[in-house]
Amino acid sequence: MxxxxxxxxxxxxxxxxxxxxxxxxxxxxxxxxxxxxxxxxxxxxxxxxxxxxxxxxxxxxxxxxxxxxxxxxxxxxxxxxxxxxxxxxxxxxxxxxxxxxxxxxxxxxxxxxxxxxxxxxxxxxxxxxxxxxxxxxxxxxxxxxxxxxxxxxxxxxxYTEETDSDLRQVTLNVRDACTGEDVEGANVYLNDKFAGVSRVDGTLPLGLIRRGTYSLRITKEGYADSDSDNIRNDSFTVE
Known part of the structure; x- marks a missing residue:
């Protein structure tokens, strides 16, 4: 299996x-x-x-x-x-x-x-x-x-040729799924690589990243890891 x-x-x-x-x-x-x-x-x-x-x-x-x-x-x-x-x-x-x-x-x-x-x-x-x-x-x-x-x-x-137009400026916003409030200090992993920690307003600038689908995992003490909760938030697509 x-x-x-x-x-x-x-x-x-x-x-x-x-x-x-x-x-x-x-x-x-x-x-x-x-x-x-x-x-x-x-x-x-x-x-x-x-x-x-x-x-x-x-x-x-x-x-x-x-x-x-x-x-x-x-x-x-x-x-x-x-x-x-x-x-x-x-x-x-x-x-x-x-x-x-x-x-x-x-x-x-x-x-x-x-x-x-x-x-x-x-x-x-x-x-x-x-x-x-x-x-x-x-x-x-x-x-x-x-x-x-x-x-x-x-x-x-x-298989298209990559150009600067394939790059997107992306900022992630981490919020509490129940209250909608911004979450500070959350650890963010993109494609299993550490991307940074969310700021006081819940945002984390990811900079310029290429179009495509990325796996996402977010962890913070006191919260269930995003890949073990009941919300479909384990990936996102940059178009």
């Missing part, structure tokens, strides 16, 4: 289970690539009949039926359904945190109750994915699409 991740979620996107995502750990948390570099993608679920298309670039490698485990805390807030981030192929463990909201059913990524309730369901499950290795030999933007039955998903892979 792959490395276990922990996710807090309450999703209702209306989308099916088919998803294609860039594999950030395999890509070294990069979302911009130079010609000739490899970009790894994940297609969920794995081992299904699907077709892929690209406007340019090439597929260098494909591995099918890889597996990993995830643990998620599904939040039901006056709701009768919630969705996991990835489509489970096997539920390994499921239990209510504190208050028991009764039996549930799951179909694909959706977990359903017989009526609207409020509670948190901890689910540990296995999922499968197919991994694609993509590359381009020139500066370009790749549109990678996947089709399976009536579902479709896509992602773009950025």
């Amino acid at each position: 792959g490395k276990e991740s922990v996710i807090f979620t309450r999703r209702d996107t209306g989308q099916g289970d088919l998803r294609v995502l860039q594999d950030l750990p395999m890509n070294g948390n990069r979302t911009h690539f130079l010609p000739g570099e490899r970009c790894f993608l994940k297609i969920y679920p794995g081992l299904i009949n699907h077709e892929t298309t690209m406007n340019t670039g090439e597929v260098l490698e494909r591995k099918n039926g890889l597996s990993e485990e995830h643990t998620e805390y599904l939040v039901f807030h006056e709701s009768d359904h919630a969705k996991t981030e990835y489509p489970p192929v096997k539920i390994l463990e499921a239990s209510w945190e504190g208050k028991d909201c009764g039996e549930f059913r799951n179909s694909g990524s959706t977990f359903s109750l017989s009526e609207k309730k409020s509670g948190i369901l901890r689910v540990r499950y296995a999922t499968t994915f197919d991994r694609y290795c993509i590359s381009a030999q020139a500066h370009t933007l790749i549109l990678f699409q996947v089709f399976a039955k009536s579902e479709t998903s896509y992602t773009t892979i950025d």
Whole structure:
């Protein structure tokens, strides 16, 4: 099994289970690539009949039926359904945190109750994915699409030439999720590297950083670490 991740979620996107995502750990948390570099993608679920298309670039490698485990805390807030981030192929463990909201059913990524309730369901499950290795030999933007039955998903892979226009001036603002008040003295980590400490007004200037998606972790004594709370704030995208 792959490395276990922990996710807090309450999703209702209306989308099916088919998803294609860039594999950030395999890509070294990069979302911009130079010609000739490899970009790894994940297609969920794995081992299904699907077709892929690209406007340019090439597929260098494909591995099918890889597996990993995830643990998620599904939040039901006056709701009768919630969705996991990835489509489970096997539920390994499921239990209510504190208050028991009764039996549930799951179909694909959706977990359903017989009526609207409020509670948190901890689910540990296995999922499968197919991994694609993509590359381009020139500066370009790749549109990678996947089709399976009536579902479709896509992602773009950025091989465009970097210029000063790819840089953005970014300032992070750390706030208490309950009160909305600014938080001073919070330690901020960007892509697992220490970025600094928030100021008295809760801000931390990150300077000029390139477009892309960055992992984010914030810690402070007296608070739960941002990657272990129930808020989806573990990454951000600079556009």
